[in-house]
Structures are given as structure tokens and as C-alpha cells.
Amino acid sequence: MKTTYDEKRGYRIHLYKTDKFKQTTIKISLKEPIKKENITKRSLLYNVLFSSSKKYNSERKINIRKEELYSMNLQFLNNRIGNYLNTTLTIKCLDEKYTEKGILEQSISLLSDLLLDPLIEDNHFRKDKVDLYKEKMKTRLSTLKEDAPLYAAIRAKEVYDDSVLSYRVIGYIEDIDPLNEYNLYEYYKEMIKTNIIDFYVVGNIELEEIESYIDKYFSKLFNNSSNPDNYELNTKITNEKSYTETINNEQSILIILSKLDKPTYYERYYVSSFLSYILGGGTSSKLFNIIREQESLCYYINSNYRMFDNVLSINSGIDNTNYKKAVKLIKKIIKDIQNGNISEEEINNCKTLINNDFDAIDENAASIINYMIDVDTLKLDELDKRREKINKVTKEEIVNLSKKIKIQNIYLLEGVKND
Amino acid sequence: MISKKINKIDLTYYYEQLSNGFKIYYLNVPNKKEYMVTLVTKYGSNNNEFNVNNKAYKKPLGIAHFLEHKNFEQESGEKPFEFYEKSGSMVNASTSFDYTAYYCAGTTNFKENLEYLLKFVSEPYYTDENVEKEQGIIAQELKMYNDNPEEILVRTLRESVFHNKPVKYDIGGTVDTIKEITKEDLYDCYNTFYSPNNMYLVITGNFDKDEAHNIIMKSNYATKNNVEFKLPEIKENDKVVVKNKTITGDIAVDKLLIGIKINRDTLGKTDDKEKRLYIKIIENLLFGRTSEFLEEAHLNNLFTYFEQYTSKVDNYTVLILNAITTEKDKLLKKIEQTLENIKIDESSFERIKKVLLADYIKGSESVEEMNFDLMMDELENEEIEDNYYETVKNLDYSTLLNILNKIDFTNKSVIIMEKNN
Structure with a gap:
């Protein structure tokens, strides 16, 4: 896997060259330390930015252009990686073998138009565009409660504390009004100048060729930001709390948030995978087998651990009358693991699963890019080292880590319809 | 075993039918480590x-879906989910209106996984206790579905478009x-x-087809006998049941769902597969991301969310428009105006054809997508x-106009979901 970084440039290019795919994938990532006051701005910005450019001044024109480029696929997304806010713009274009010469370069040129050549007037964005997206964003955010599992996942963190962990990456309605065509454009300029910028490329292309295109179309990007050493959130441990709010639904959503008390790097990035898998990782996990299969309390139940956040989350949909029973059973399952109730089979299944996932990294462009992000950007171990460490994880280590589970918040979005 | 090359995407599929009628499709996808196996019965909630x-x-309604859940129960007590997890593979199933599919996927243990899929689905074990538990x-x-306003809206549309087709009922039945x-x-x-x-089996990705064939020949499906059944003939009126319906929901912004009901048999002599493609193109050109309608409605802030798609029910296609809107009256008016004054130019038509062709090639590198495509081909066309x-390349503009003229765009149900006060 070949990666380059040239100090002269304001960005790094990561390439995985392969002839396995019929498409070339390019992902641009722009990252900055997360600040609550920038989240809504960022969300509005990318909607305004990626819906027009100077050359293609409407969404329709961009869409027509994408279709002309053999149905080029374009996606943009805001997310949070630890304490960084990350905006990505991804294109997928059909290999020139199936199209015509020059399509890749033209696609990269469109990408550059969107990011670096926006539709502006007198040093600001167009007011009508900004106002339109402000209205759309307000309406969209006002419908959040209709997706109960998502709403509950956000609220479980929000009612717990006000740290970075609780930030709504989708934005805040109350932050929309102060935004306008001027301050949004200022923020845009700052983003281009200060953000950490990476290009991840997967396709049948030589490094020199992709570098020449990116250098040609992104020469306006020049900044001195370097990749940070650490993305981890600092998390404090508090006492167990519980919080209930109601919704006019048939089903209740239960979310139990836990933290691990001072896990080591090895525990956080390796042993935790086993703990989360054995607890609620799949259809043979303890939570699934007991809460769903034995007790018929739910249709879905799962757990996941976010390494950079150090948060273990258990999610399920239940009847409100079963709330106490479910919480009691879940606590008992955790206690059982702490008492060493883990079989060698569970551990081996998890090792097999993780090794299979490693083997399958090069099966698709998205997982290759995620791997490049892990290794090149987030400084996680390379594959060989990961394999070695995963295969050595022991029952004792998993049990020891499970003893570090500290339940922080037991959140219930209580469905009270039919009560 | 018959082999056939699939034009333009560099893939070849193999096909065979056993003496009892069981069909098998094999398709290797090069450069892949993964495989996917789907065992399908042409039996769904309908x-x-x-x-x-x-x-x-x-x-009772919902029985096909219930059966899908219960087929994971084994007399030995062994759990299919656990069997597949041992090798880091996956297994799951889904029930639709007209089929139930059981599938497994992985990168290792192909032989054992195929064998077990054919075994566990063919050895049902239902008891009073395990039925009650489910x-x-x-x-x-x-x-969970009932709490999703979109589900309620779609259900209301199905009931409003179809008089007798069982798709008007939910796949899972009711509590x-x-x-x-x-x-x-x-x-x-x-x-x-x-x-x-x-039933039939579709295998795609990385596997040895001779090995697969041998496993199938040793399975219950090679020897099982058939039970002949008859399905009632369901007559359907071409007109929609209800033209306008307003419901309420716990929502913050109004929702609009429109279904235009088209009987493809009334669209002339063109091949049915081509008719479906023409309707898909019409749907895209009138309401898709490059349509004038969408641009104007967007600039006037007539929606927060808008999508269009088609749904096939036997010889009917329903062209569906789905929106979240604070301006439902204006949006509806705009849609009406678009339908009363349809304009489609030839260059846009050619551009959408290019999109269909490009998307087809893109999809052909996915083991999962190819598996789904083959499954739907057999279900809908038996080939x-x-x-x-x-086929796409040869679609022509004059046939498009001809079909366009035959569609009655007034034959539609308009469902509005308003917020509760």
C-alpha cells in the first residue's frame, strides 16, 4: 500500500492501486477540531457548496453533468471522528475501459469545481441559496423525532453530559438563524485554509497520474495543517444515571451507555472488539440469545464500542412494561461476563470473524479507504500487527476489561401509545 | 448444465434444472473472495x-414472514445463526410480497455453508412452544414498523391503489x-x-460450480417431491380505489405520497421488460434529479425531501412520488401541472439510457447485486x-412517446399525512 505526502502540498494523497474494480473511487476528507458552534455551519455549508458551483450554477446542472460523466456517483457526509469534525466528498466513476478517455480527469475537475470554485457574488455566497438551504435544514431537523431509534441515540448522550460526545453532528435548529451568506463564506475560506485535507484513491491508476490530476485541479489548496497525533476523546467516568422521556409510539427504545474505566491502548483497540462481540455483536451474542431468543422481549438488540469515544452502547426496542426486566437481565449478562462466563468457542468465533474481515478488506473500495484512514491518518496498527495481536487475545484479558465497564446512563424513550 | 455469456459485463452464468423442477443459477464473479448463496421460494405474504x-x-395474514423466522428452528436445537458465525460467515432471510429468500455469504467454508443452508431450510421443526416464543x-x-410514519403512509397508499391485490396488506401481518x-x-x-x-437457488461470487453441483445433488432438494397447489385468480380493477386520502400522524412536517397506477398490458405491444424500462425512464425524466420539475420545486422550497420510484405488482407498475413538504398544496399543484404538460426531449432520453448502462456495469462488480439481479430475473421472467x-441501447424515442401517450396519469392516489394537533 503506497502513500505519499509532499510538504509542498496542502494535502496528502493516499493511493491503493488495483485493477480489481470497474470503478475508480476518490474520497476527499476535510477535518478540523470539533467545536459545537461550527457544527450547524458546517452542515449548511456543505449543502450550499456541493449543490452548485460557478460553472454549474444549479443542482440540476450538476446532476446533468454527473450523468454525462457516465452516471458519476457523488456523496457528501459530515461525521465525527473522536474530537474532530470530518466532512467527506466521495466520487465513484466508471473505468475508462467502459467509457471514454478523459472521463476520470473530467470527474476530478467537477469535484474541484464544487469544492474550490463556488458560486459567489462580491465575496459572499448567494443569499437565495443560503436562505433556501437554511429553511430546508430547519424543516429537516424538526422531523428528527420521527426516527425514534436515531432520536434516542442522540438523546441518550445529550442527557448524559455536555461534552463532545453529546454533540449533534446533524446540527441544531437554534444555530441556523444567525447564519448568512457572509459568515458562511468566511467559514468556508477558513475551512479551505486550515483544515486537514486528505485524498484517498482506489483504482487502476498510477500514483504519478493521479497526483498530476489532483495537483492540477486542487492547486488552490495550500495550508500547513498536519495530521494530529491523537483523535481520542477524553472521557470522565461518572456514577450510573437513568433518564426517561416519553414519545407517542408503540415501542420503547432502551439505550444503555457505558464507558470503560481507563482502558490501555491494547484493550481499547483489540480486547474491546471481543467484549462487544460476545456481549451483543451478532446473532449468537449473549444479549441476542437471552433477551430476544429466550425471553422474547425484543426484535433487535446489539452492542457496539466506539474506540475513539471509549463508549460501549447497548440498543434495543422493547415494550415499556418490560423495561425493568430488560435492564435487570442486561446487567446480569454483564455480571456473568465479569465472572468469567465466556467460552473458548465465543472467543474463537470472534477471532475467525475478525480475521475474515481482515481478509476481505480488499474486496471493496470503501473498506480499502477505511483501512487507509485507519493506518495513514488515525495511526492505528497495520494489518500484520493487527492480526498478530488479535490472535493472541485471551479470555482473561476480556474478563479483565469487562470489569472496567461502568454503566453511565440508562436511557429509555418510553412509547406510551396504547397505554 | 447450460452456460450463457452476459453481454457487456464479462460474466458467464450456468443454469440447470433438476428432474423435480428445482432450478439452480451459478455465476462466478472474478477477483472476489466472497460468495453469496440464496435459496428462494416463490411464496410471500400474498x-x-x-x-x-x-x-x-x-x-392468517403475515404467515409467510412468520414461517421465515421459524425455519431457523432445528429439531436438534442447533442454531443456524451460530453455525454460520463459527466460520465468520453470515446467514439471514427476508420475506417479500411474492418471495421468501434465505441467504448465506462468506469468504470461507463454502461447501459446509451451502450444505447447511439446503439442510436447515428443508428440515422444519415447529412446536407450540417455539411458535409462541416467536x-x-x-x-x-x-x-417498530408501526412507529415509523413512512410505513403508515406506504401502507395507506397500497390500500388506496389496489382493490384486491394482496399487496394491500402488510408483509408481516398485524400483532x-x-x-x-x-x-x-x-x-x-x-x-x-x-x-x-x-424454489430455486442462486450462487454468485467465488466458488467452484462443480463442487456446488455435487452438494446440491446430495441435498434434500434433489430428492424431494412436489405438492401441487392452485392460487386463486385475483381480479383487479385498473382504476385506483381512492383518489385522495388524508391521514394524521405524530410528525413535525406534512408528508405526501402519490401512486400512479399503470396496467402495463394497456401500453401496446412492446415487450413487457422493455415497457418496465420505458416507465423507469419516464419516471426519471419527469421527476428525477435532472428534471425541470425537481429544479423548480426545489428553488421554490416546495419540499424538504423528494424521491420518485416505481413498484411492480404483477402486470401493474405504480409510479410513486414521495415528499416531505411544508407546502403540500403548491407541490401538488406543481405535480399536476407537470403531468398535464409532459415534455420529454430526445437528448435527455439518450442521457438516461447512458445512465442505465453505466449503472448496470457498476452493479456487475458486486457479488450481492448480481445475486439479487439473478434472483429477481428468475422470479419475474423465469430466465x-x-x-x-x-435492450437498453435499442430503446427508442418514438416508442417512449407512444407509451407515454397511453399512460393515464390521472389514475392516481394522493395520500397526505398531516401532523396531529
């Missing part, structure tokens, strides 16, 4: 009424109907619809579409 040996059966689980699944289901009901349905001549590329 088929709760049937006739065997002149005896008529009527089963009622609690499925009730939670149905409640009340699933309570009526007994183990005897499950066996009746299983024994009828899980016959080899009503694999191996000439899609040429």
Missing part, C-alpha cells in the same frame, strides 16, 4: 389463500393476526410452498436477462 387437492386454505419477537418487529398462527398452519404452508418446483445492455 399467498395466504391457496388450494391443495381441492381443499381450500385461508391462513409471537413476542415478531410483535416487537411490527411495532393480532400473528397471534392466531399455529404450528399446523405453518406446516400446511411449508408443505405446499417449499416444494422443489416452486436471466443476458442482453440488458443491448
Whole structure:
């Protein structure tokens, strides 16, 4: 896997060259330390930015252009990686073998138009565009409660504390009004100048060729930001709390948030995978087998651990009358693991699963890019080292880590319809 | 075994049919480590009424989906989920209106995984206890859907468009109907619809087809006998049931769902597969991301969210428009105006053809997408579409206009969901 970084440039290019795919994938990532006051701005910005450019001044024109480029696929997304806010713009274009010469370069040129050549007037964005997206964003955010599992996942963190962990990456309605065509454009300029910028490329292309295109179309990007050493959130441990709010639904959503008390790097990035898998990782996990299969309390139940956040989350949909029973059973399952109730089979299944996932990294462009992000950007171990460490994880280590589970918040979005 | 090259995407599929009618499709996808196997019965939520040996059966709604859950129960107590997880593979199933599919996927243990799929689906084990246990689980699944306003809206549209087609009922039934289901009901349905001549297998990705063939020949599907059944003929009126309906929901912003009901048999002599493509193109050109309609409605802030798609129910296609809007009256008016004054130019038509062709090639590198495509080809056409590329290339503008003229765009149901006060 070949990666380059040239100090002269304001960005790094990561390439995985392969002839396995019929498409070339390019992902641009722009990252900055997360600040609550920038989240809504960022969300509005990318909607305004990626819906027009100077050359293609409407969404329709961009869409027509994408279709002309053999149905080029374009996606943009805001997310949070630890304490960084990350905006990505991804294109997928059909290999020139199936199209015509020059399509890749033209696609990269469109990408550059969107990011670096926006539709502006007198040093600001167009007011009508900004106002339109402000209205759309307000309406969209006002419908959040209709997706109960998502709403509950956000609220479980929000009612717990006000740290970075609780930030709504989708934005805040109350932050929309102060935004306008001027301050949004200022923020845009700052983003281009200060953000950490990476290009991840997967396709049948030589490094020199992709570098020449990116250098040609992104020469306006020049900044001195370097990749940070650490993305981890600092998390404090508090006492167990519980919080209930109601919704006019048939089903209740239960979310139990836990933290691990001072896990080591090895525990956080390796042993935790086993703990989360054995607890609620799949259809043979303890939570699934007991809460769903034995007790018929739910249709879905799962757990996941976010390494950079150090948060273990258990999610399920239940009847409100079963709330106490479910919480009691879940606590008992955790206690059982702490008492060493883990079989060698569970551990081996998890090792097999993780090794299979490693083997399958090069099966698709998205997982290759995620791997490049892990290794090149987030400084996680390379594959060989990961394999070695995963295969050595022991029952004792998993049990020891499970003893570090500290339940922080037991959140219930209580469905009270039919009560 | 018959082999056929699929035009333009550099893939070849193999096909065979056993003496009892069981069909198998094999398709290797190069450069892949993964494989996917899907075992399908042409039995879904639509088929709760049937006739065997002149005896008529009527089963509770939602039984096909219930059966899908229960087929994971084994007499030995072994759990299919655990069997597949041991090798880091996956297994799951899904129920639709007209099929039930069981699938497994992985990168290792192909032989064992295929063998086990054919075994566990063909050895049902239903008891009063395990049926009762499942009622609690499925009730939670149905409640989860009931809490989603989009689901309520789509359900209302299905009821408003179709008079008699069973797609007007939810796939999973209701919390009340699933309570009526007994183990005897499950066996009746299983024994009828899980016959080899009503089933087929699709294998795509990285595998050895001779090895696969040998496993299948040793499985229950090579020797199982068929039960012949009859399905009632369902007459459907071409007109929609209800033109306008307003419901309320716990929502913050109004929702709009429109279904235009088209009987493809009334669209002239063009091949049915081509008719479906023409309708898809029309849908895109009138309401898709490059349509004038969408641009104008967007600039006037007539929606927060808008999508358009088609849904096929036997010889009907429903062209569906789905929106979240604070301006439902203006949006509706705009849609009406668009439908009354349809303009489609030839260059846009050619551009959408290019999109269909490009998307087809893109999809062909996915083991999962190819598996799904083959599965749907057999379900809908009883053969694999191996000439899609040429078919799309040969679609012509005058036929499009001809079909466009035959569609009655006034034959539609308009469902509005308003917020509760």
C-alpha cells in the first residue's frame, strides 16, 4: 500500500492501486477540531457548496453533468471522528475501459469545481441559496423525532453530559438563524485554509497520474495543517444515571451507555472488539440469545464500542412494561461476563470473524479507504500487527476489561401509545 | 448444465434444472473472495389463500414472514445463526410480497455453508412452544414498523391503489393476526410452498460450480417431491380505489405520497421488460434529479425531501412520488401541472439510457447485486436477462412517446399525512 505526502502540498494523497474494480473511487476528507458552534455551519455549508458551483450554477446542472460523466456517483457526509469534525466528498466513476478517455480527469475537475470554485457574488455566497438551504435544514431537523431509534441515540448522550460526545453532528435548529451568506463564506475560506485535507484513491491508476490530476485541479489548496497525533476523546467516568422521556409510539427504545474505566491502548483497540462481540455483536451474542431468543422481549438488540469515544452502547426496542426486566437481565449478562462466563468457542468465533474481515478488506473500495484512514491518518496498527495481536487475545484479558465497564446512563424513550 | 455469456459485463452464468423442477443459477464473479448463496421460494405474504387437492386454505395474514423466522428452528436445537458465525460467515432471510429468500455469504467454508443452508431450510421443526416464543419477537418487529410514519403512509397508499391485490396488506401481518398462527398452519404452508418446483437457488461470487453441483445433488432438494397447489385468480380493477386520502400522524412536517397506477398490458405491444424500462425512464425524466420539475420545486422550497420510484405488482407498475413538504398544496399543484404538460426531449432520453448502462456495469462488480439481479430475473421472467445492455441501447424515442401517450396519469392516489394537533 503506497502513500505519499509532499510538504509542498496542502494535502496528502493516499493511493491503493488495483485493477480489481470497474470503478475508480476518490474520497476527499476535510477535518478540523470539533467545536459545537461550527457544527450547524458546517452542515449548511456543505449543502450550499456541493449543490452548485460557478460553472454549474444549479443542482440540476450538476446532476446533468454527473450523468454525462457516465452516471458519476457523488456523496457528501459530515461525521465525527473522536474530537474532530470530518466532512467527506466521495466520487465513484466508471473505468475508462467502459467509457471514454478523459472521463476520470473530467470527474476530478467537477469535484474541484464544487469544492474550490463556488458560486459567489462580491465575496459572499448567494443569499437565495443560503436562505433556501437554511429553511430546508430547519424543516429537516424538526422531523428528527420521527426516527425514534436515531432520536434516542442522540438523546441518550445529550442527557448524559455536555461534552463532545453529546454533540449533534446533524446540527441544531437554534444555530441556523444567525447564519448568512457572509459568515458562511468566511467559514468556508477558513475551512479551505486550515483544515486537514486528505485524498484517498482506489483504482487502476498510477500514483504519478493521479497526483498530476489532483495537483492540477486542487492547486488552490495550500495550508500547513498536519495530521494530529491523537483523535481520542477524553472521557470522565461518572456514577450510573437513568433518564426517561416519553414519545407517542408503540415501542420503547432502551439505550444503555457505558464507558470503560481507563482502558490501555491494547484493550481499547483489540480486547474491546471481543467484549462487544460476545456481549451483543451478532446473532449468537449473549444479549441476542437471552433477551430476544429466550425471553422474547425484543426484535433487535446489539452492542457496539466506539474506540475513539471509549463508549460501549447497548440498543434495543422493547415494550415499556418490560423495561425493568430488560435492564435487570442486561446487567446480569454483564455480571456473568465479569465472572468469567465466556467460552473458548465465543472467543474463537470472534477471532475467525475478525480475521475474515481482515481478509476481505480488499474486496471493496470503501473498506480499502477505511483501512487507509485507519493506518495513514488515525495511526492505528497495520494489518500484520493487527492480526498478530488479535490472535493472541485471551479470555482473561476480556474478563479483565469487562470489569472496567461502568454503566453511565440508562436511557429509555418510553412509547406510551396504547397505554 | 447450460452456460450463457452476459453481454457487456464479462460474466458467464450456468443454469440447470433438476428432474423435480428445482432450478439452480451459478455465476462466478472474478477477483472476489466472497460468495453469496440464496435459496428462494416463490411464496410471500400474498399467498395466504391457496388450494391443495381441492381443499381450500385461508391462513392468517403475515404467515409467510412468520414461517421465515421459524425455519431457523432445528429439531436438534442447533442454531443456524451460530453455525454460520463459527466460520465468520453470515446467514439471514427476508420475506417479500411474492418471495421468501434465505441467504448465506462468506469468504470461507463454502461447501459446509451451502450444505447447511439446503439442510436447515428443508428440515422444519415447529412446536407450540417455539411458535409462541416467536409471537413476542415478531410483535416487537411490527411495532417498530408501526412507529415509523413512512410505513403508515406506504401502507395507506397500497390500500388506496389496489382493490384486491394482496399487496394491500402488510408483509408481516398485524400483532393480532400473528397471534392466531399455529404450528399446523405453518406446516400446511411449508408443505405446499417449499416444494422443489416452486424454489430455486442462486450462487454468485467465488466458488467452484462443480463442487456446488455435487452438494446440491446430495441435498434434500434433489430428492424431494412436489405438492401441487392452485392460487386463486385475483381480479383487479385498473382504476385506483381512492383518489385522495388524508391521514394524521405524530410528525413535525406534512408528508405526501402519490401512486400512479399503470396496467402495463394497456401500453401496446412492446415487450413487457422493455415497457418496465420505458416507465423507469419516464419516471426519471419527469421527476428525477435532472428534471425541470425537481429544479423548480426545489428553488421554490416546495419540499424538504423528494424521491420518485416505481413498484411492480404483477402486470401493474405504480409510479410513486414521495415528499416531505411544508407546502403540500403548491407541490401538488406543481405535480399536476407537470403531468398535464409532459415534455420529454430526445437528448435527455439518450442521457438516461447512458445512465442505465453505466449503472448496470457498476452493479456487475458486486457479488450481492448480481445475486439479487439473478434472483429477481428468475422470479419475474423465469430466465436471466443476458442482453440488458443491448435492450437498453435499442430503446427508442418514438416508442417512449407512444407509451407515454397511453399512460393515464390521472389514475392516481394522493395520500397526505398531516401532523396531529
